[in-house]
Amino acid sequence: DGGITQSPKYLFRKEGQNVTLSCExxxxxxxxxxxxxxxxxxxxxxxxxxxxxxxxxGDIAEGYRVSREKKESFPLTVTSAQKNPTAFYLCAxxxxxxxxxxxxxxxxxxxxx
Amino acid sequence: xxxxxxxxxxxxxxxxxxxxxxxxxTATGYPSLFWYVQYPGEGLQLLLKAxxxxxxxxxxxxxxxxxxxxxxxxxxxxxxxVSDSAVYFCAPLSGGYNKLIFGxxxxxAVHP
Numbered sequence: 709d710g711g712i713t714q715s716p717k718y719l720f721r722k723e724g725q726n727v728t729l730s731c732e733x734x735x736x737x738x739x740x741x742x743x744x745x746x747x748x749x750x751x752x753x754x755x756x757x758x759x760x761x762x763x764x765x766g767d768i769a770e771g772y773r774v775s776r777e778k779k780e781s782f783p784l785t786v787t788s789a790q791k792n793p794t795a796f797y798l799c800a801x802x803x804x805x806x807x808x809x810x811x812x813x814x815x816x817x818x819x820x821x
Numbered sequence: 822x823x824x825x826x827x828x829x830x831x832x833x834x835x836x837x838x839x840x841x842x843x844x845x846x847t848a849t850g851y852p853s854l855f856w857y858v859q860y861p862g863e864g865l866q867l868l869l870k871a872x873x874x875x876x877x878x879x880x881x882x883x884x885x886x887x888x889x890x891x892x893x894x895x896x897x898x899x900x901x902x903v904s905d906s907a908v909y910f911c912a913p914l915s916g917g918y919n920k921l922i923f924g925x926x927x928x929x930a931v932h933p
Contacts, residue, residue, distance in 0.1 A: 714864075739919060750910065750923035751865075758919075766920075798864055808919045809855060812864035 711735070712813035714799050719818045721793075729784045729816045731799030739802040740782035741810065744768060744795045751798060757782055786818065793820045823848040823915045823922045830908075830928035834901055842896040842927045844885075844911030853914040854878075854887055854894040855921065860907045868896075868909070901931045 712733045721727045731740065739758050743751040753766030757776040771790025776782055786793045796817050800810040828843040846854070853872045857865040869878035871887035871894065878885050883898045894911055908928045912921040 712864075748925065750925045751921075752923075753920060756920070800865075802919060808853065808914060809867055809870055810921055811867065812857075814864045815862075817862075 712799060712801055712811060714797075714813040714816050716816060717814065719816055721818070721820050723820055724788045725820075726785055726787050727793075727818065727820075729786065729797055729799075729818070731782045731784065731813060732780055733782075733801045733813075734780060735801055735803070735811065736779070737801035737803045737811075738779070739804070739808075739810075740776070741800040741802070742766075742772075742774065742782070742784045743798045743800065745798060745815075746795050754784065754797075786820075793818060823852075823913060825911055825913055825922050825924040827909075827911050827924045827927050830926075831930050832927060833930045833932065836903055836931055836933050837900045838931075840896070840898040840901045840905075840929070842909055842911075842929070844894045844896065844924075846892050846894065846911070846913040846922070848892075848913050848915065848922070851889055854885070855912045855914070856883070856885055856894070856896050857910040857912060858907045859910065859926070865910065901929070903931045903933055905929060906931045 741756045742754040755774040757763035773785040799813040802810045825846045855870045856868040858868045869880040871878040874889040876887045908926040910926045
């Protein structure tokens, strides 16, 4: 079954701790993306990667880290430097076809108290 | 920079009513255009797309036509169902690095 998995669905952390969100795909897509969604808001791009071992900052990268050591995986670390980490985090992938549509995972809801 | 404007929600309709959700965008050139739908607590699902001017995307009774003259991509459905209740996002593709541009989305609530 092809798709994108994000785990866990819900994550709770104390302030001051780093936390890593998982994103795995078996769609053989080259590009992967991390978005943040706040209540009643659209999505904002955190980081993206077009190819293994390469990634670029999106619009709100401060306080976040990523790695892309394998094509299938693009984990996101929310560090203690992120001032407002509580949000819904969405991972997406895209192939390199003609329209570059993105496919989204089910998301991880992170709550930091 | 590139941007998208959607009509503010919530849009509240009775079952079987006609739906229009307006979307206009500003972008360089003629980007591919997408509509995504998000059900509560879930990720986004691709609803339909159009890749060039005058293309009509369609899926599950929803339609949208790429109008380059008015830079619009309005979403329509002839007869909505309660199960269509969700948040809908219009998203043009920014050419620089295949980045989707999202607005705040439009919440649709359909009542029986």
